[in-house]
Amino acid sequence: MARASVSAKDVAELAGVSRTAVSRSFTPGASVSAETRAKVQVAAEQLGYHVNHLARGLLRAETGLVALIAAEIDTPYRSALLAALSGRLQQAGKVALLINTDRSDDSVARALRQAISYRTDAAVVLSGMPDVSLAETCLRNGMRLVLINRDEERPGAARVRLDDAAAGRSAFAALVAAGCARLALASSRAGTPSLVAREEGFLAAARAAGRQVTVERIGATSYRTGLDLGTALMTRPDRPDGVFCTTDLLACGLMDAARHRFAAAIPRDLSVIGFDDIAQAGWEAYDLTTFRQPVDALTEAALDALAPGAEDHTRLVQTQLVWRGSVRRAEPG
């Protein structure tokens, strides 16, 4: 039994017009006289009528629904991206279906099935990777598929990626320019495409310059892991004096460990560069030099990619190094 709610029929009766006229009154650009539309509007207002988008979605090519599929949505960077994405979607007259997953591909599959069930116009995948056949099912159901910061491709799906490798390279250059002698790379074991690309950019640049790098990888991508990374690096005999953390969360933990457990001063004893530019990077306790994830640019690229008929190429977005106080300034002259 359907839920009781006021329908176009009720409005039509009250306004003394046909159901068709009601429908037209709520469709921008439809051919209705101003007079009819006014009568309908009054009746609708009085009854508290709202067009049923479920029914409308059945008839139109678009439902106005877009699925946002992501893991760890309470994390600073993720939540910032999600906020931008959902806000921007609303501006565009769409509404976001938020589906959170753990990292397993299985839960991405479930999320995508949900999206299909509600016939979302598009699905934006921020975490995990849908398998090929499911991706095809999405397309077959007329859905656009946008992958954010995923390294694999899916035929028919658009990708939006950060230039992580370039950032890794420029992190290396920045630490060298600051005069750091013993370089380190600190990352988690998550092994996501973004992390790997940052690591490889950094290491490739070091290799090209003939420089040694101490590499430490531990656990999940979290503040706690940052503490462990800091402890691991600071207890080494060849304690580094310049480190690139593949994430701000890791950098914050690493800085706290270095300061509170080893009484190291930053940047005097240790220069640190992070990645993401989460809010905390700008807090005075950290004042972290880091790469800004251009949330707005990513969001625009994603919106462009999910428009019907958009091209499926990869949209590459550049990051920008935000200079703060965690990296030693090179000696003048």
Add this chain to the structure above:
Amino acid sequence: MARASVSAKDVAELAGVSRTAVSRSFTPGASVSAETRAKVQVAAEQLGYHVNHLARGLLRAETGLVALIAAEIDTPYRSALLAALSGRLQQAGKVALLINTDRSDDSVARALRQAISYRTDAAVVLSGMPDVSLAETCLRNGMRLVLINRDEERPGAARVRLDDAAAGRSAFAALVAAGCARLALASSRAGTPSLVAREEGFLAAARAAGRQVTVERIGATSYRTGLDLGTALMTRPDRPDGVFCTTDLLACGLMDAARHRFAAAIPRDLSVIGFDDIAQAGWEAYDLTTFRQPVDALTEAALDALAPGAEDHTRLVQTQLVWRGSVRRAEPG
């Protein structure tokens, strides 16, 4: 023109059964033979069929959609609550429509209209306050309405609230027990119900104990405001030695200002208590004693409240003081 997608009719034809049989095969508990169901399943799998929940929502009493309406969703506390809420909703077989608002009641109204348009089973309001007539429209459309941490009531709507006043009182008791001589209250000017209740609990307890309290209120609820609050309090001639911040974000800013701008040591020179227990409160740089927002309890209460036929009373959830290092330990007896 509707979007091309595989329908029950396609599956029925391939499986050699009626459309009714297909429908039943996807309804738990419906009367279909195992044999028919199996045939349908095979055909559905092969075609990549998924029940259209838009159409289903038209016929059933529930759509499976729940609207989450919130502002500042990239803020640590908000995003944690949203993550819990949307995760729990999924477990319950529902899916979250994320609608973010600014604080204006107008944008809450727009959000609610969207919810009605998609016939969500319920709307959970975390920010702002819907006006009475719109709240009634929601109910008339068969929607449940759950207000989280809102002080006003709406007839027919359920509320979930934290016992903010109790927390305020116990913050006072904790600072007194720590031996603080000059107490302060630091808050923003946002004036939300939760903030006001915390402030009043603290001030009422102080009044009852005959103690003076320096009150400082500035700007929005943010880390930056915390810096300003810290600066304002530390420049007073009667510099406080114990402060209750109505939010962790404010507390983090205040601590940073006290330390970096006034070289104050915490808790030696200043004891600080926050509220929320955001992730950063547990970071070594802050190690903040604070009240934990029991996100899980709030979430359970919200889910209980949005079940069809649930009672509309207010569900009051208690907070818990998490002791860390930002409050001086009282001298042992």
Add this chain to the structure above:
DNA sequence: CTGAAAGCGCTTACAG
């Protein structure tokens, strides 16, 4: 500009 009619994809009595 307007309305009657067909149809989107589903579910649910109803009859067998």
Add this chain to the structure above:
DNA sequence: CTGAAAGCGCTTACAG
């Protein structure tokens, strides 16, 4: 257990 039929609330040719 099974299927034909009616109907959920809408939109879109079609004819006037």
